[in-house]
Amino acid sequence: MSMAPLIFDCDGVLLDSEPLAMRAILEELATHGIAFDPQEAARRFVGATDAEVARMVTAESGHPLPLDFPERVAERALALFAGELRPMAGAAAFFASHRGPRAVASNSGQRRLERALAIAGLAPFFAPDRCVSQEQVARPKPAPDLYLHVAALFDRPPESCLVVEDSVTGATAAVAAGMTVIGFLGASGQAPDQADRLRAVGVSVLADNFAALPGVLTGLARN
Numbered sequence: 313m314s315m316a317p318l319i320f321d322c323d324g325v326l327l328d329s330e331p332l333a334m335r336a337i338l339e340e341l342a343t344h345g346i347a348f349d350p351q352e353a354a355r356r357f358v359g360a361t362d363a364e365v366a367r368m369v370t371a372e373s374g375h376p377l378p379l380d381f382p383e384r385v386a387e388r389a390l391a392l393f394a395g396e397l398r399p400m401a402g403a404a405a406f407f408a409s410h411r412g413p414r415a416v417a418s419n420s421g422q423r424r425l426e427r428a429l430a431i432a433g434l435a436p437f438f439a440p441d442r443c444v445s446q447e448q449v450a451r452p453k454p455a456p457d458l459y460l461h462v463a464a465l466f467d468r469p470p471e472s473c474l475v476v477e478d479s480v481t482g483a484t485a486a487v488a489a490g491m492t493v494i495g496f497l498g499a500s501g502q503a504p505d506q507a508d509r510l511r512a513v514g515v516s517v518l519a520d521n522f523a524a525l526p527g528v529l530t531g532l533a534r535n
């Protein structure tokens with residue numbers, strides 16, 4: 313039997329980028345005089361596209377954000393990444409020994425995805441055509457489009473794919489695609505009840521970090 317394709321979310325799974333990505337959003341909102349409690353922002357915005365964040369904030373504040381808000385946030389995030397972005401602990405070691413098909417499926421834009429993977433030193437572990445951003449599909453996560461697109465790239469049924477996701481938005485997308493989702497709890501700044509929130513949307517197994525992932529995969533392969 314061939315190995316199950318393993319599909320990774322990027323921010324909060326491959327990269328410990330969520331605190332920096334959130335900082336980019338909060339700093340950009342601040343230039344419009346909009347202040348957000350960081351914990352509340354993390355709870356609501358992690359996993360959402362920057363366009364979705366702009367829609368949510370505009371709807372609530374009555375302050376229309378400019379159309380280029382997502383591009384501005386992306387530029388700000390890349391500037392922060394250049395100085396501070398790190399791969400998730402244990403990620404490089406995992407990929408050095410992992411065999412089998414793999415891909416990245418990210419709700420960020422294509423340029424930011426590729427740059428961030430390169431900055432963190434993880435780009436060599438993924439074929440360029442297996443780094444898929446929401447720009448390549450009609451609807452971002454939580455819609456299943458991204459994950460279904462990746463399954464099609466592998467020419468495999470979605471049910472045979474495994475997904476590693478840290479956010480409720482991303483896990484919802486993968487569950488909707490019919491995939492088995494491993495909830496990843498290794499990112500910094502995750503909500504204390506993140507495991508419960510992931511289980512509530514259909515995440516079946518959890519991994520505390522990359523070191524735990526091989527054991528989790530072995531367990532799933534036995535079932």
Ligand SMILES: [Mg+2]
Binds near residue numbers: 324
């Ligand atoms: Mg994520």
